[in-house]
Amino acid sequence: MADPYLRLDQLEVTFTGGxxxxxxxxxxxxxxxxxxxxxxxxxxxxxxxxxxxxILRLNPEKKTRIGGKVTVGGRxxxxxxxxxxxxxxxxxxxxxxxxxLLALDxxxxxxxxxxxAIRRHEPISKADARKRALxxxxxxxxxxxxRRLDTYPHEMSGGMRQRAMIALALAxxxxxxxxxxxxxxxxxxxxxxILLLLRELQREFGLSIIFVTHDLGAAVEVADRIAVMYAGRxxxxxxxxxxxxxxxxPYTIGLLKSRAHGAMTKGRxxxxxAGSPPDLADLPKGCAFAARCTLAxxxxxxxxxxxxxxxxxxxxxxxxxxxxxxxxxELVGA
Amino acid sequence: MLxxxxxxxxxxxxxxxxxxxxxxxxxxxxxxxxxxxxxxxDASVELQQRLLVIYGFDRSYPEQFILWLGRALxxxxxxxxxxxxxxATEVFxxxxxxxxxxxxxxxxxxxxxxxxxxxxxxxxxxxxxxxxSTLAVLGVSVPHYWLGMVLVIIFSAQLGWLPAxxxxxxxxxxxxxxxxxxxxxxLPAVTMSVIPMGIVARTVRALVADxxxxxxxxxxxxxxxxxxxxxFHVVKNAAPTALAVMGLQLGYLLGGSILIxxxxxxxxxxxxxxxxxxxxxxxxxxxxxxxxxxFFVFLNLLVDVVxxxxxxxxxRS
Numbered sequence: 001m002a003d004p005y006l007r008l009d010q011l012e013v014t015f016t017g018g019x020x021x022x023x024x025x026x027x028x029x030x031x032x033x034x035x036x037x038x039x040x041x042x043x044x045x046x047x048x049x050x051x052x053x054x055i056l057r058l059n060p061e062k063k064t065r066i067g068g069k070v071t072v073g074g075r076x077x078x079x080x081x082x083x084x085x086x087x088x089x090x091x092x093x094x095x096x097x098x099x100x101l102l103a104l105d106x107x108x109x110x111x112x113x114x115x116x117a118i119r120r121h122e123p124i125s126k127a128d129a130r131k132r133a134l135x136x137x138x139x140x141x142x143x144x145x146x147r148r149l150d151t152y153p154h155e156m157s158g159g160m161r162q163r164a165m166i167a168l169a170l171a172x173x174x175x176x177x178x179x180x181x182x183x184x185x186x187x188x189x190x191x192x193x194i195l196l197l198l199r200e201l202q203r204e205f206g207l208s209i210i211f212v213t214h215d216l217g218a219a220v221e222v223a224d225r226i227a228v229m230y231a232g233r234x235x236x237x238x239x240x241x242x243x244x245x246x247x248x249x250p251y252t253i254g255l256l257k258s259r260a261h262g263a264m265t266k267g268r269x270x271x272x273x274a275g276s277p278p279d280l281a282d283l284p285k286g287c288a289f290a291a292r293c294t295l296a297x298x299x300x301x302x303x304x305x306x307x308x309x310x311x312x313x314x315x316x317x318x319x320x321x322x323x324x325x326x327x328x329x330e331l332v333g334a
Numbered sequence: 335m336l337x338x339x340x341x342x343x344x345x346x347x348x349x350x351x352x353x354x355x356x357x358x359x360x361x362x363x364x365x366x367x368x369x370x371x372x373x374x375x376d377a378s379v380e381l382q383q384r385l386l387v388i389y390g391f392d393r394s395y396p397e398q399f400i401l402w403l404g405r406a407l408x409x410x411x412x413x414x415x416x417x418x419x420x421x422a423t424e425v426f427x428x429x430x431x432x433x434x435x436x437x438x439x440x441x442x443x444x445x446x447x448x449x450x451x452x453x454x455x456x457x458x459x460x461x462x463x464x465x466x467s468t469l470a471v472l473g474v475s476v477p478h479y480w481l482g483m484v485l486v487i488i489f490s491a492q493l494g495w496l497p498a499x500x501x502x503x504x505x506x507x508x509x510x511x512x513x514x515x516x517x518x519x520x521l522p523a524v525t526m527s528v529i530p531m532g533i534v535a536r537t538v539r540a541l542v543a544d545x546x547x548x549x550x551x552x553x554x555x556x557x558x559x560x561x562x563x564x565x566f567h568v569v570k571n572a573a574p575t576a577l578a579v580m581g582l583q584l585g586y587l588l589g590g591s592i593l594i595x596x597x598x599x600x601x602x603x604x605x606x607x608x609x610x611x612x613x614x615x616x617x618x619x620x621x622x623x624x625x626x627x628x629f630f631v632f633l634n635l636l637v638d639v640v641x642x643x644x645x646x647x648x649x650r651s
Contacts, residue, residue, distance in 0.1 A: 058552055082560065090558035102549040107570050107645055117557040152646045168557065 003074070004031035005208050006055070006093075006176055010068035013050050013232075017063035020281045024050040026232040027068070029307075030210075034175070037202060037209040039223035039240070041216060041255075045277055047232035048212045052178045055210075056089050073175060091121045094169035098181040100161035104153040110164045111149030114171050121172040136167040140197060159190035163197065170201065176208045183218055195221045216259060220244055228252045231278050231288035234307070238314030246312035247331070248321045250293045256331040287318070295320045338642060346635055353627040354406070358399050361620050389415070389617075402620070411621035416613040421621035424606065429625060431501055432595070432602030436587035438523040443530035443587075444580055450531070451538025451576075458543040466535065473532025479593040482525040486597070489521060496521055499599040522598040526591060530583040537579045541572040574645035581637030585630045 013025035025047040032038050040048040053059050055070055057077065070077040072093060080088055097103035105113060114136065115129035124132075130149070137145035140163040153161055162182060169177060179198065183191040199222050202209055213219050219226050219240070226243040228236045228251065236249035247253050257271040275292035278284060287305050290296040300319055307317045318324065373382060386392045390401060405412065411421035447470075454466035490498035497518050545551065545568050554564050595604035603622055610619040 053552075056556055058555055086558045086560050088558075089556055095553075095556040097549060097553060099549065103553040105550045105554065105567050105571070106647060107574075108567070109646075116559075116563075120558050120563065154647055172558075 005034045005073060006030075006032040006210075007071040008051070008055070008068065009071070011051060011054060011070065012065075012067035013047070013054050013059060014065040014067075015059075015063055016065055017060075018281070021065075022280045023283060024232055024280055025054065026283070028229075028232070028234055030227060030234065030237075032176070032208045032210060034208055035202070035206045036225070037199075037211060037223045039211045039213060039219035039226045040229055041213055041219050041226060042229035043214055043277065045280070046229040047280075048229050049180050050232075051229070052095070052180050052210060052212050055176075055178060056093055056095060057085060058095075087121065090117055090169075090174065091172045092174055093176040093178060094172070094174035095178040095180065096162070096165050096169045096182050099185045100158070100165040101153055104161065104165065104168075106153055109150050109152055110156075110168075114149075114164075114168050117168060117171045133167070133171070136171060137164070139170075140164070140167045140201075142167070158186050159193060162186060162190075162194050166194075166197065166201070170205065173205070174207070176210070177202075179209060179211045181213050182211075184213065184215070191218065192221075198222055216244075216255060228255070231283065232280065233288065233317065235289065235318070236314055236316045237307070242313035245331070246314065246326065247316075248310045248312060248314055248324045249289075249316040249318045250295055250320070250324055251289050252314075252316075253324060253326065253331065254292075295323050335643070339639060342635055342638060346631055349631055350628065353631060354403055354624060355399070357620055357623045357627060358402060360623070361616055362395060362398075406621075406624065411624070412617035414610075414615055414618040416609070416615045416618065421617050424618060425603070425621050425625050428601060428603045428606040428622070431600060432588065432604065435519065435522055435526060435595075435600060435602055436584070438519055439526035439587055440530065440584055442523060443527035443583070444534055446527070447531040447534025448538055448576070450535040452542055454535065454539040455542025455546065458539070458546075463539070467539065470532040470535035470539070473528045474536070475532075476528065478525055478528060478591070479597050481528060482522070482594055482597040485521050485525055499597075501601050522594055522600050525598075526587060526594050530580070530587065533583060534576070534580060538572060538576055541575055542568060545571045570644070574641045577644070578637055578641055581633050581640075585633045588626075588629050588633070 008028050008030040011025055011028040011030075012023070015022040015024055028047070028051055030038065030040075030051075040051065042048050050059065054066055055072070055077065057066075057080075059066070066078065072088070075088075077085075077088065104110070108116075111130060111133050114133040115126060118124065118129040118132055119126070133149055134145055137148060142148050142160055142163050148156070148160070148164070153164070156164065166182075177198075182198070183194050186194060195218060198209065198211075201207065202222075209222070211219065211222055223240045225238065226240050227234045228243070228247075228249065230251050236243065236247060236252045243252060244256070247256060251273070254271070254273040258273060273292055278288050278291065284290065284301065286299075286301040286303055287293070287296070290300040293300065297320070303319075305317045305319045307315045308321065309315050310321050312325070316324075373385065383392075390398055393401070402412070409422060411425065413419070414421050414424055417424065450466040450470060454463040454470075457463050486498045489496045498521070501515070501518050551564060551567070554567055559567075592604040592608050594600070595602045596608050599605065603626060607619065607622050609615070610622060
């Protein structure tokens with residue numbers, strides 16, 4: 001079997017700007033094959049977006065310490081020089097953001113922003129770049145694309161803006177698409193359209209996608225595999241099916257239980273995970289989830305659990321997996 | 335765009351009328367007798383009456399206003415009481431000198447202001463930022479007539495490098511583009527540039543720091559743009575607001591500074607106003623204020639139009 005196209009080895013990201021260093025990512029191992037979609041899920045501050053940005057080295061360099069290795073297409077990303085890095089960004093790995101209104105330059109037309117990206121990577125004429133931008137707009141199904149190329153971000157609806165952002169990301173035929181909560185800012189019907197579009201484009205271009213979200217429903221919709229992050233670590237990882245049906249980490253189980261899926265009985269309380277995530281500037285010695293976990297014992301608080309293979313398919317960073325087997329259909333309504 | 339332009343120009347007309355009215359009213363509600371400076375102390379009542387009629391001060395205020403406005407529209411701003419020369423001639427000669435001073439001060443102030451602002455914004459919270467910001471705050475807060483005097487003391491009195499006052503050798507007031515004349519311009523221009531420099535620097539710094547913290551800059555980097563590429567985007571994003579501030583500053587500079595022009599005896603509008611006020615020369619005062627106010631209206635119009643052309647988010651309706 002060939003090496004995975006994208007590989008994170010013990011990725012660590014520490015922000016050193018504040019009074020005490022904040023350890024946002026603490027040893028993340030992740031592989032993504034060509035044409036595979038992996039969803040990174042977790043709550044705010046779990047380190048998923050920071051992980052994504054680290055792949056493109058987008059975290060502010062002066063205030064960030066990065067450890068571990070990022071390999072994309074056989075190249076060590078941390079070792080890239082300025083020129084190679086600029087070529088790599090957008091050319092090999094592209095990114096789409098949560099809120100396209102903020103992530104697009106407000107005073108340039110969409111067409112100009114796309115042609116700028118294309119001409120940054122390839123020596124082609126303005127007219128040719130514009131033709132390509134037009135076909136990209138058609139590809140992401142923006143109505144009257146010719147006219148839309150000359151509009152500014154604020155003149156479009158949220159869904160159209162996200163489509164334009166996807167067109168921009170695909171402008172230089174990247175191999176990997178990093179999607180940072182691309183549907184969070186959109187309303188529900190538009191979310192589905194964008195997810196379907198992403199899946200379609202992924203098949204057509206053979207893209208690898210890392211999809212960051214806190215919405216399990218969206219993750220299941222697009223992902224082959226799901227990795228659950230907590231306090232800067234991947235706590236459970238497996239195929240989308242296994243994660244949804246037979247999760248073994250108490251945190252994943254808690255996330256699934258806290259979803260209001262289907263018709264909830266009136267008067268029933270929503271199962272929420274008690275407590276709040278740990279302070280990333282002062283992480284506990286043992287399992288970071290132990291303080292909120294009903295199954296936690298002394299060993300949990302003393303040692304950092306390793307990622308272990310469970311018999312139900314997922315790999316979980318937990319010492320108590322013997323206690324976490326759920327009945328089929330208990331978590332996801334049959 | 336053309337429709338917007340026409341709309342803005344038409345919109346400026348009532349403003350101009352209002353400005354004219356305020357100019358007129360301001361001068362007339364201020365206390366004092368305008369003829370006191372030309373009349374001998376022992377002037378007879380008849381002479382006083384005759385002069386009142388000659389200058390039109392005997393008519394009612396609305397009448398005076400209409401007459402004055404009508405003449406002003408045809409370019410006749412009346413006759414200076416003190417000098418007996420047409421106000422228009424006096425004002426436009428002064429305007430020329432003020433424009434010259436303002437233009438040089440603007441170039442210095444805006445260039446340094448943008449430079450400091452960009453450097454401080456890019457390295458916000460570093461020592462470079464703090465140094466540039468301190469300089470900017472000093473620029474805004476130092477009283478400029480005081481700075482002018484200090485500069486005169488150092489460069490004219492102590493070092494003897496530059497002339498202290500006037501707009502040319504021998505107090506000629508006739509400007510020529512040569513080094514001898516240019517020397518007279520340096521100190522007042524530098525003094526005058528300090529305030530716009532400080533204001534522009536602070537504005538640009540805040541803009542740049544704010545823009546750099548926005549998501550789209552990450553987006554630009556993510557698509558492969560280098561520092562220079564990002565810089566162009568920052569400039570275009572900062573331009574509309576920066577230009578608005580600069581336009582306002584340019585307005586102040588063109589208005590001339592009474593204090594600076596007086597300190598350096600620079601024969602511009604500021605000094606003209608000063609003279610007109612002390613001599614109670616109503617026609618001259620009115621005319622000068624009107625011309626300066628028109629400048630402001632025109633500049634605001636210009637800034638609005640340029641801003642609209644640069645920032646697509648401003649509605650063109």
